Amino acid sequence: MKRLFLCLLMLCAVPATALAQAIRLDKLKVEVKRIEVDGQRMYEVDASGSVQAPPASVWKTLTTYERMNEFVPDLSSCRVLSRNGNEVIIEQQGMARFLFMNHPIHLVVRATETPLTAIDIALISGDMRHYESRWNLYPVPETGGTRIVFSSRLMPGFYVPGMLGTTMIRGDIERMMAAVLARIDSQYADKSG
DSSP: OHHHHHHHHHHHHHHHHHHHHHHHHHHEEEEEEEEEETTEEEEEEEEEEEESSOHHHHHHHHHOGGGGGGTSTTEEEEEEEEEETTEEEEEEEEEEEETTEEEEEEEEEEEEEETTTEEEEEEEEESEEEEEEEEEEEEETTTTEEEEEEEEEEEESSOOOTTHHHHHHHHHHHHHHHHHHHHHHHHHHHHHO
16 A cells, blocks of 8 residues: 555656646747858857846846856856956856767856846857857846846857757756756745745
């Protein structure tokens, strides 16, 4: 009887887990495509998601750079090298992963902050031939929450297998965005609950 109860309990837990994942995926949209710019192939990323937290809470999470490695998958370190007004120089180390491939990534980037609305990121040096990204925050008055939009153009400085590149980058961006949304949701729930 105990065994039957445990089996039923496990069967009921699977749909709940699947439902939670479906809700998270419903909140998160990620599109990655290969494009050609000035004769060079690169990847263009457009991702978005919504959280219940107001823009000020989202802003605090996104600009506390030195804590990002605590919740962003495959980011082993993130440190601020310098700060001058709204310009921040950041060094990041992490790993690009896909199936059997693991490639270490080291970047130094410049983040230009427009408080509570946008962060523009440009490559200074590192393992990318091209990297630019932008975070935009949009208040959602109906809920008091925030819509977060991440866009990027990137060209790895290492071999990425043809058509698998889009899938690899989409997986990395989905994991990163899901982690950011979850961190913001949990921090906001802790403060408001």
